[in-house]
Amino acid sequence: MSVPAITIKNLTKRFTNPSVFSRGGIVAVDDLSLTVEAGHVYGLLGPNGSGKSTTMKIVLGLVTPTSGRTFIFDKDSRDVESREAVGFLPENPYFYKFLTGEETLHFYGKLCGLRGAALAARARELLALAGLEDAAHRRVGGYSKGMLQRIGLAQALVQEPRLLVLDEPTAGVDPAGSRQIRDLIVSLKQRGITVLLCSHLLSQVQEICDRIGIMHRGRLIREGPLEEMIAIENQTELVVENATPELLADLKARVAAAGARVVGEARPQQNLERYFLDVTRDARDE
Amino acid sequence: MTADPAIHAAAHKLFSFTRVWAIAANTFRDLVRQKVFYFMLVFALILIGASLALASINSRGQLQTVIDVSLGAMGVFSILLAVLATAMLLPKDIEDRTLYTILAKPVARFEYLAGKLLGVVGILALAIVLMAGVFCIVLWYWRGREIAAIPFYYDPAEAAQRIELVRSGTFTPSLFGGVFVVLLRSIVCAALTLMISCFATSWLFTVIVSFAAVIIGHLVAIARNVWQNPASFGVDPPWYMDGFLRLVTVAFPDMQIFNIVDEIALGTNVAPAIFATIAGLSAGYIAVYLLVGYVFFIWREL
Secondary structure: OOOOOEEEEEEEEEEEOOOOOOOOEEEEEEEEEEEEOOOOEEEEEOOOOOOHHHHHHHHOOOOOOOEEEEEEOOEEOOOHHHHHHEEEEOOOOOOOOOOEHHHHHHHHHHHOOOOHHHHHHHHHHHHHHOOOHHHOOOEHHHOOHHHHHHHHHHHHOOOOOOEEEEEOOOOOOOHHHHHHHHHHHHHHHHOOOEEEEEOOOHHHHHHHOOEEEEEEOOEEEEEEEHHHHHOOOOOOOOOOOOOOHHHHHHHHHHHHHOOOOOOOOOOOOOOHHHHHHHHHHHHHHO | OOOOOOOOOOOOOOOOHHHHHHHHHHHHHHHHHOOHHHHHHHHHHHHHHHHHHHOOOOHHHHHHHHHHHHHHHHHHHHHHHHHHHHHHHHHHHHHOOHHHHHHOOOOOHHHHHHHHHHHHHHHHHHHHHHHHHHHHHHHHHHHHHHHHOOOOOOOHHHHHHHHHHHHHOOOOHHHHHHHHHHHHHHHHHHHHHHHHHOOOOOHHHHHHHHHHHHHHHOOHHHHHHHHHOHHHHOOOOOHHHHHHHHHHHHHOOOHHHHHHHHHHHOOOOOOHHHHHHHHHHHHHHHHHHHHHHHHHHHHOOO
């Protein structure tokens, strides 16, 4: 059995009240235990203030837990060494405005011990992957929101991490950019990279995640494989193409004869995102 | 996208100068691109203005006054630059969340702080070299005027002796040692400011507390003397005053060790051993502030 990418054991984080005159504090994470298996795309969901970002920060060693422990590939995440295997994209990232896109990747690459020709090649490869080749020599201060998100993803990938932690990676990005990022996550998954994803875009989470955990007020209230969690156990969906009214009537009769029940009947619809992307692509091609 | 075997080759080192250097170079570049060197114009104007004013006073003290004004201005500008440039580094990285992306890489917090300080040291060194360059040009001009002012009726041997006296007494090793002490003082101020910014919650708080600490630092020698030898001052401090004097002595840098610059400005030749002592004490202050800052930074919730 492979080593889990993330192991969280009985994690609690209590933030003390900044005012010295008031007592108590805020419990951001409450006795959380969780395992993210290697190679999975794991969606950590929850409303604002549910403790997702704090959990991520503790896993990345940015925040010290009040109690409990977290591990990245069996290495204590308090150890700097554990971050060798991690790439992180924070929500709404900003980078040094005076650096160009290429310089930004060089900077983060050097922090990971890359240098020389290997670093230059890696930066070019990631700029191409992020679709930022034309903006490689422009200062990051002039990048759009979507470009910032993509350069953020590129810097997260600079050292070929085995685990990618993404906090709202498509926040504020247009549908085409959002689709690019999602496709990139899928391709990373195919290459065996584990992804921990925090997002409020549930349709996107549903498309790409193998497993999800739902947090509420610092506690993990549901956790498991996505398909099992959202499937309706006693129902089956059948999509038929070119069905005649006679065939549909026949099917319904057979269903009734077998003691089952047709719960609904509708024409499948493509989703709005797919429709939007098709329309904008057609307009661009004209 | 293919994995490069070089990428995962090296084992993690607890301290990597490459990482520190990457952060230092980035900090240096950030400060340069923020045009912090505009203050150089002010410095040059002060020196040129002071030089013009000197033309109207007694020529005997002109060279010494140029040295005095220049070293004084370099001291003030270098402390201003050290405190203001350092104070913004950490809050800016936290506000922009660039700190998250840096510390989420295999970068220890100590490496981050050391890199930031090294970047500021680079800026301070460059600024002081530039200021010293302007200073040397102005001083060279005034030395030429002083030599030209030697009366022609001196006999050639005496005139040559006087010229040699002016030449050898202007660009002395002590003068450049004084510039080095100005640099050391500014680095100590930068390290102190970085330490304060590790627990401060705002840029303004860091700036105010840092300047206050620098000012109090000029009183440390007095506080230490009163604490260690109250009888010679004719006082018997109560316990709380004794505690306060101890606190001031231990917690604040003794800025008077850098007052040797004032002696140099007055024309005193200083032995190399004194410069070495000041360098050693400065290194001690810098190391302590970096370590204490690191402890605060570890505790800090990001």
